[in-house]
Amino acid sequence: xxxxxxxxxxxxxxxxxxxxxxxxxxxxxxxxxxxxxxxxxxxxxxxxxxxxxxxxxxxxxxxxxxxxxxxxxxxxxxxxxxxxxxxxxxxxxxxxxxxxxxxxxxxxxxxxxxxxxxxxxxxxxxxxxxxxxxxxxxxxxxxxxxxxxxxxxxxxxxxxxxxxxxxxxx
Numbered sequence: 704x705x706x707x708x709x710x711x712x713x714x715x716x717x718x719x720x721x722x723x724x725x726x727x728x729x730x731x732x733x734x735x736x737x738x739x740x741x742x743x744x745x746x747x748x749x750x751x752x753x754x755x756x757x758x759x760x761x762x763x764x765x766x767x768x769x770x771x772x773x774x775x776x777x778x779x780x781x782x783x784x785x786x787x788x789x790x791x792x793x794x795x796x797x798x799x800x801x802x803x804x805x806x807x808x809x810x811x812x813x814x815x816x817x818x819x820x821x822x823x824x825x826x827x828x829x830x831x832x833x834x835x836x837x838x839x840x841x842x843x844x845x846x847x848x849x850x851x852x853x854x855x856x857x858x859x860x861x862x863x864x865x866x867x868x869x870x871x872x873x
């Protein structure tokens with residue numbers, strides 16, 4: 704249904720609609736679960752502003768995400784949808800809640816490790832050994848920093864001999 708609804712949706716109802724908007728590159732998580740949706744503001748009149756932060760500044764999926772959010776809210780009867788994309792503070796994998804990390808693992812993607820507790824940008828990272836989502840082993844290796852999408856790496860588990868993707872942490 705398109706157009707303005709007879710009764711204005713509450714913030715919680717809008718958030719529930721956003722829970723149905725799945726990330727196009729990680730379709731097991733909604734854009735809220737991934738931490739991309741940072742805020743929802745009910746503006747004057749019937750306007751709704753959704754504040755989003757992409758997982759990284761060059762994310763090729765952000766325009767699709769913005770369009771999907773707008774379409775979902777239009778479908779819920781909100782005619783005036785505004786998307787505000789902000790880059791500061793930068794997205795961090797710490798914005799992914801525990802339940803969403805479990806969904807990633809069940810889907811076969813190793814969830815990211817918590818971000819380092821520092822304000823400094825690390826130019827060199829220590830080698831990481833992501834936990835295998837299939838057998839939980841840490842006897843793994845990153846085979847390629849570039850997976851099916853820019854936000855995932857391709858990994859290999861030496862224990863169960865399964866390839867898997869790791870969602871990159873920031």
